Each structure stands twice: as structure tokens, then as C-alpha cells.
Amino acid sequence: MELVPYLILGLLEGLVTAAVLSLMALGLSLVFGVMRVVNVAHGEFFMVGAVLAWQIASLFEGHPAWGFLAALLVAPPLTACVAVTANQLVLKRIEYDPERTIVATIGLLYIIQQFTLMTYGPDARPVEAPFNQRLSIPLFEWTERGLSLYWPWGLGTTTYKLAVIMAAVMLLTGIWMLMTRTRFGLLMRATQLDRETAQAFGIPVGRVYGAVFGLGAALAALAGVLIVPIQQAHYLMGHDPLLLSFIVVIIGGLGSLPGTVVAALLIGISDGMISVFFSPTLAKIIATLGVAFVLIFMPQGLFGKRGL
Amino acid sequence: MSEIRKSWGLHIGVVTLLLALNFILPDYHHGNLARVMVLACYAMGYNMLFGYTGLLSLGHALFFAAGMYGMSLTVQHLGWSAGPAIIVGLASGLAMSLVVGILSLRTAGVAFMIVTLMFAQAGYLAALYFGEYTRGDEGFVIQKAARQIGGIDLSDPMNRYLAALVLFAVCLFITLRVVQTGFGRVLVAIRENEERTRMLGYDVHLHKLLAILLSGTMSAAAGAGYGLLFGYAGATFASVQYSIFPLLWVLLGGAGTVLGPFVGTLFMFYLIDLSSDISTAYMLIAGLTLVLLTLFAPQGLVGELRRRTLRWLP
Numbered sequence: 001m002e003l004v005p006y007l008i009l010g011l012l013e014g015l016v017t018a019a020v021l022s023l024m025a026l027g028l029s030l031v032f033g034v035m036r037v038v039n040v041a042h043g044e045f046f047m048v049g050a051v052l053a054w055q056i057a058s059l060f061e062g063h064p065a066w067g068f069l070a071a072l073l074v075a076p077p078l079t080a081c082v083a084v085t086a087n088q089l090v091l092k093r094i095e096y097d098p099e100r101t102i103v104a105t106i107g108l109l110y111i112i113q114q115f116t117l118m119t120y121g122p123d124a125r126p127v128e129a130p131f132n133q134r135l136s137i138p139l140f141e142w143t144e145r146g147l148s149l150y151w152p153w154g155l156g157t158t159t160y161k162l163a164v165i166m167a168a169v170m171l172l173t174g175i176w177m178l179m180t181r182t183r184f185g186l187l188m189r190a191t192q193l194d195r196e197t198a199q200a201f202g203i204p205v206g207r208v209y210g211a212v213f214g215l216g217a218a219l220a221a222l223a224g225v226l227i228v229p230i231q232q233a234h235y236l237m238g239h240d241p242l243l244l245s246f247i248v249v250i251i252g253g254l255g256s257l258p259g260t261v262v263a264a265l266l267i268g269i270s271d272g273m274i275s276v277f278f279s280p281t282l283a284k285i286i287a288t289l290g291v292a293f294v295l296i297f298m299p300q301g302l303f304g305k306r307g308l
Numbered sequence: 309m310s311e312i313r314k315s316w317g318l319h320i321g322v323v324t325l326l327l328a329l330n331f332i333l334p335d336y337h338h339g340n341l342a343r344v345m346v347l348a349c350y351a352m353g354y355n356m357l358f359g360y361t362g363l364l365s366l367g368h369a370l371f372f373a374a375g376m377y378g379m380s381l382t383v384q385h386l387g388w389s390a391g392p393a394i395i396v397g398l399a400s401g402l403a404m405s406l407v408v409g410i411l412s413l414r415t416a417g418v419a420f421m422i423v424t425l426m427f428a429q430a431g432y433l434a435a436l437y438f439g440e441y442t443r444g445d446e447g448f449v450i451q452k453a454a455r456q457i458g459g460i461d462l463s464d465p466m467n468r469y470l471a472a473l474v475l476f477a478v479c480l481f482i483t484l485r486v487v488q489t490g491f492g493r494v495l496v497a498i499r500e501n502e503e504r505t506r507m508l509g510y511d512v513h514l515h516k517l518l519a520i521l522l523s524g525t526m527s528a529a530a531g532a533g534y535g536l537l538f539g540y541a542g543a544t545f546a547s548v549q550y551s552i553f554p555l556l557w558v559l560l561g562g563a564g565t566v567l568g569p570f571v572g573t574l575f576m577f578y579l580i581d582l583s584s585d586i587s588t589a590y591m592l593i594a595g596l597t598l599v600l601l602t603l604f605a606p607q608g609l610v611g612e613l614r615r616r617t618l619r620w621l622p
Contacts, residue, residue: 038418094602098418099364103559104602106552110595118589239548243429246422285433292426296414 004139006276012157014272015265016230019168020223022264024241025248026175027219029260032249034192034212037096040105041086042220043242044112048079049221050233051120057127065130068229075225076218082112083217087210096209109238116235124237129160129229164226171222176257188212240284244271247291311620312488318621319484319566323477330469342469344570344577345476346534347553351561351569352479353526354554359563360487361519362499366421366551367408367428368527373435373546374404375528380541381441383454390457394532401528402521404431409520413513428551435543447542455536468537475533476570479526484566486522487622495519496564527554556594559601562608566622571610 028042052075057067086108094100136156140147179185190198191208199205223241224233231237244267252263267287274283326345333341350372357363378400382388388396412423436444455462462471486492494515497505506512535541544550553576554569561572579597584590601608607615614621 038421090599090603100602100606102364102366102418102421103555104599106555107595107598107602110591111599112595114589114592114595118592250422279437281433281437285430285437288426288430288433292411292423292430295419295423295426296411 007273008137008139010273010276011269012161012272013275014269015165016161016268017271018265018268019165020227021241021244021248021268022261023168023171023223023226024220025245025252025260025264026172026257027216027223028245029249029252029256030188030212030219031216034188035096035209036098037091037101037213038098038105039213039216040102040242041108041112042216042245043238043240044109045079045083045217045220045238046224046241047116047233047235047238048082048112049075049224050228050237051116051224051235052078052221053225053228054125054127054233055120063130064128068127068130068225071127071225071228072222076221079221080214080218084210084214087213091213092206092209113235113238120233120235122235124232124234126232127228129158131159131163132229133159135159135162160229164230167226171219172257172261175219179257184211243288247287250291251294314620315484315566315622319480322567322570323473323480326473326476330466330473335465338465338469340577340581341574342465342472342537343534344574345472346530346537347557347577348570348573349475349479349533350527350530351554351557351573352483352566353523353528353530355558355563355565355569356483356486356495356526357519357523358555359558359565359568360492360499361495361516363516363519364421364555365412365424366548366555367424367426367431368524368554369546369548369550370408370424370428370431371401371405371524371527372531372534372550373431373543374400374524375531375533376535376541376545377435377442377531378528379532380448380450380535383450384448385441390455390462390536394529394536397532397535398525398528401531402525404528405521405524408524409517413516413520425548425551428546429548432543432546432548435546442541442543445543447540447544450535450539450541452539455539462537463539472533472537475529479529480566480570482526484622487566491515491518499564556598558608559606560597560608562611562614565608565610565614568608568610572608575609 024042024046027045028039031037031039031042053068053071056071056074057064060067060070090104090108091101094104134156135158139150179188187198187203187208188211190201190203191205191212195205198208224237248260248263248267251267252259252261271283271287274286326341329341330338350368353371354365354368357365357368375397377397379390379393379397382393382396383390408424408427412420412427415423435442442448452461452463457471460467460471462468487496494505494510497508497510498512498515502512531545534545557572557576558569559572560576561570562568576594576597579593580590583593605612610621
């Protein structure tokens with residue numbers, strides 16, 4: 001096989017990764033931007049979303065689309081409830097002190113992860129996609145008879161993967177609308193800019209914090225639900241996406257929505273491309289070192305205005 | 309009795325007690341305590357940076373693993389004897405902390421944590437990537453024949469305990485000495501108020517770098533010791549979990565106290581040991597402990613003791 005089909009395959013896989021990653025990283029970025037909390041447990045909300053999706057989908061019989069739809073509607077709000085509870089019980093009481101919240105969210109990470117291990121068990125379980133037709137992608141080729149189409153072997157994608165990309169685009173637009181066009185978005189942006197002044201103007205900062213933490217967790221859970229038909233639900237699945245979303249948030253600049261999306265595309269596609277040509281481990285080594293150096297030499301990220 | 313003499317008395321007393329325990333403990337706890345002492349050295353190394361200098365690193369597993377692999381790979385693949393191999397382990401820990409220190413000290417606060425986390429993650433992935441030599445997660449066993457220093461067989465339980473005690477005592481007394489000197493006081497000053505320390509004319513950056521070097525090398529010593537005494541090296545010791553453990557131990561025992569890391573390690577070890585009889589999800593205990601600690605006892609066990617009664621505790 002020649003180079004072009006490989007590149008297209010890498011690009012498509014990369015776009016799916018980027019779609020899921022941008023949702024998850026946006027949640028992380030919102031929580032950091034508004035609350036100044038580095039939420040190490042963010043990956044676990046992703047995992048909880050995926051595991052809940054399996055639990056909910058397994059309740060339904062008949063066509064897999066019903067189970068999946070129910071999961072899509074129920075799992076993110078449930079995960080948000082978990083997050084809001086954690087916010088009330090722990091983060092609020094330590095007054096969002098930066099270092100103590102990191103320690104507390106590490107604790108939260110282990111609690112959620114091990115609780116899932118105790119209840120859901122160590123197995124990886126799949127959720128059936130609502131629709132999953134294979135699509136083959138044709139390429140153009142010059143032959144003696146002029147331009148013609150041909151179908152390279154193995155080059156293709158599924159309708160579900162395309163739907164994931166579409167869903168992410170719609171959700172991101174929705175969040176952007178929420179941030180810029182609604183009253184809640186205004187309160188959120190005011191709190192992000194200056195917490196004290198926002199409070200002085202009568203904004204219920206405490207409730208905004210709770211809502212943002214819940215929204216961040218719901219976004220991660222949505223990403224989890226969307227990925228679970230492609231990748232199985234497992235109690236340790238939150239680890240790699242967490243690291244990747246940290247990378248995305250840092251490169252994109254914290255609290256910047258366009259930056260996050262561009263960085264997710266950059267990381268997702270380059271991850272897909274590098275994985276096609278090199279070993280995935282080497283790709284991850286390059287990515288993690290890249291992030292470390294971005295933070296060291298460009299602490300404000302590629303698009304952001306503020307440092308950590 | 310002056311405070312300095314009192315604290316030396318206390319710490320020499322602890323080491324003597326541990327020596328006496330060598331002869332009375334039953335086999336199971338004897339082995340456990342040897343393990344705890346080596347891990348406590350790791351915690352003490354971490355405490356030097358986190359507890360005294362106030363720099364929260366999330367990547368100390370890199371230094372622990374540097375010591376462990378520096379030692380074990382030279383034994384395994386170059387056929388070196390244990391003595392020189394330990395030196396290689398310490399040197400790789402020192403070199404690693406120098407590189408990480410120079411780079412990561414350009415950042416502060418949350419960025420420092422993430423940069424150290426990323427470096428450690430890269431180290432862990434590198435250990436997996438070079439699986440041909442390190443055998444990745446599976447790890448490799450260091451042969452009994454190689455685990456000897458000067459004819460003393462370190463795989464024998466009695467020798468192993470004493471070797472662990474020697475390593476522990478060295479790290480404990482180095483820490484105690486450092487916090488009594490001017491250097492240690494500058495580190496505490498940096499933790500309390502960096503700007504003011506700088507204004508008083510101290511080279512803050514240099515002191516932080518030296519603290520990382522000391523901390524990283526001590527962690528590497530613990531890593532090399534662990535590999536040698538328990539005869540195993542694996543990539544698990546380079547994973548994020550092993551960067552979190554020393555933070556947990558130090559927080560539990562009391563950050564910025566000399567004995568805290570040991571107390572925390574001992575407490576946590578037995579907590580997990582007892583709870584793993586009940587459930588396989590023993591990390592749940594670790595998570596709960598972390599959350600409860602940040603909520604109710606941010607000073608840790610020895611820290612609380614110091615706050616309430618023994619104000620002279622170093």
C-alpha cells in the first residue's frame with residue numbers, strides 16, 4: 001500500500017481522537033479557568049461516563065440505539081451529580097487552595113477508580129454502537145484511460161465514527177453559545193475574570209463553582225459515552241485521556257475555547273499520524289516531553305494570555 | 309537539655325529501637341519493616357523538597373526509578389557487582405535531578421507540578437519503550453548471586469534488615485543535620501516566603517536546585533536499595549502511582565518533620581496491608597486517606613504532635 005491511504009486513515013482516526021479529546025479538555029479547561037482548580041480526577045469522570053453507559057445500555061433490550069440514547073441522556077447528568085457532591089463535600093471545605101485541591105483530587109481519583117473496580121469489576125466491556133456501517137473511501141488515480149476511482153484495501157471508516165465527529169462539533173458549538181449568549185455564561189465569565197469583584201456584584205460565586213465543576217464532569221462523561229462503542233469501558237481507561245487533555249489544555253492556553261479546540265485537533269491528528277508510523281509509546285514520549293517544554297518555555301500556551 | 313541535643317537523642321533512640329526490633333520481630337513483620345525503612349528513605353528524599361522547600365513535585369518516581377534502573381541494569385547487562393552498581397544508581401539519580409531541576413525550576417506552582425509529572429511520565433514510557441532491556445511492566449529479577457556487597461549476602465533476611473537500617477539511618481541523619489544548618493533554614497525560609505528570602509540576599513534559585521539534587525539523589529538511593537534488597541526492578545516503580553505514594557506518606561506523617569516520612573510510610577504500609585485482606589481495591593484506602601488528610605489534618609501525624617506538645621521537634 002502506498003503512503004496516501006495511510007495518511008487518510010491516520011487523519012480519520014486522529015479526528016475521532018480530537019473530537020473526544022476536545023470535549024474532555026474543554027471540561028478541564030473550564031474548571032481550571034473559572035475555579036483555578038487542577039482537577040486530577042477529570043479522567044475518572046470520563047471513565048464513570050463510559051461505565052455508566054454500559055450499565056444503562058445493558059438494561060435495554062432490542063435495538064442497541066435505544067440503550068445508547070438512554071446512556072447519552074442519563075450518564076452525563078449522573079456524573080455531574082457525583083462531581084457536584086465531591087465539590088460540596090471536599091473542594092469547597094478546603095477553600096479551593098491550589099495545592100490542597102491537587103492532593104484532594106488525587107484522592108478522589110483513587111476513590112472513584114477503586115469504587116468502580118469493586119462494583120463494576122476489572123473487565124473491559126463494550127457497548128454496541130447505535131449504527132455502524134462500514135464506509136470504504138475511494139481514491140483517485142491517473143491511469144492510461146484518465147482519472148479513475150479505486151478502493152484501496154483496508155481504507156475506510158464507520159458511520160459511527162463520523163457521527164462522533166459531528167456530535168463533538170455540535171456540542172462544542174453549544175458550549176460556545178452557552179458561554180457567550182446566555183446569562184449563565186456571563187456569570188461564568190465574570191467569575192473567571194475576577195472572583196472578588198463578581199462576588200461584590202452579587203454573583204453567587206459558590207453556586208457558579210458548583211455548576212462549572214458539574215458541567216466539566218458532564219463534558220468528560222459525554223466524551224466517555226461517545227467513545228465507549230469504539231473503545232470498551234474499563235476502570236483504568238481514564239488515565240491516558242487525562243494526560244492528553246492536560247496536554248491539550250496547556251498547549252491551547254487555559255480557559256480559551258478556540259485554543260482548546262485547535263490544540264485538540266493538533267494533538268489528536270498528530271497522535272493518529274504518529275501512531276500510524278511509529279510505535280504509540282514513542283508517540284506518547286514525544287508528546288509528554290513536548291508539553292513539558294511548552295510549559296517551561298511558553299508558560300502561557302500557544303494561544304492563551306495568562307500563565308498557570 | 310538543649311533542643312539540638314534532645315532531637316539527636318530522639319533520632320538516635322529511634323534507630324536503636326529499630327536495631328533492637330531486628331532480634332525480636334516475627335519473620336513477617338521483620339520483612340515488612342525492612343521494606344518500610346527503604347521506602348521511608350524515598351519519603352525522606354521527597355520531604356526534603358516538599359516538606360522543607362515547599363516545592364510539590366508529582367514526578368519523584370523518575371528519581372526512584374533512575375536509582376533502581378541505574379543499579380539493576382548495570383548488574384543485569386554489564387555484569388557489575390553490587391557496590392559499583394549502587395554508585396551508578398546514585399549518579400543516574402543525581403544526573404536526572406540536575407536535568408529536571410534546571411528545566412522545571414523555570415516554572416513555579418501548578419506548572420512545576422505538571423512539568424515534573426510530564427517528565428516522570430516520559431521516564432515511565434521510556435522504561436516501557438526499552439522493554440528489551442527493562443522487560444517493561446513485567447520487570448526482571450536480580451539474581452541472588454549479584455546481591456552481595458563485600459561478601460555479605462543481602463538476600464538473607466537478617467542482613468537485608470540491617471542493610472535497610474543502615475540506609476535509613478544515613479538518610480535520617482543527613483536530613484536531621486541539613487535542617488539544623490543554615491542551608492536547611494534557608495530552604496524553610498523559601499517555603500515560608502520566597503520573595504522575602506530573595507530580598508534578604510539569598511540565591512533562591514540555587515538553593516532550590518540544591519534541594520532538588522539532594523532530594524532526587526536520596527530518592528535514587530532508596531530506589532537502588534530497594535532493587536538490591538528485594539531483588540526486583542520493574543516499570544511499575546516509575547509509574548505515576550509511585551510519584552503519588554511519597555506525597556501521601558509525607559502528608560500522612562507530617563511534611564517538614566524529620567520523623568514524619570517514616571511514621572507516614574509505616575502507617576500507610578500497614579493500613580494497606582490490613583485492608584488488602586478485606587478487598588482487592590486497596591487503593592481506595594489511599595484515596596480516602598488523602599481526602600480526609602487534606603480536610604482534617606493538613607499537618608500530618610508528627611506535625612500535629614509538634615503543634616500540640618513537642619514544639620522542639622525538628
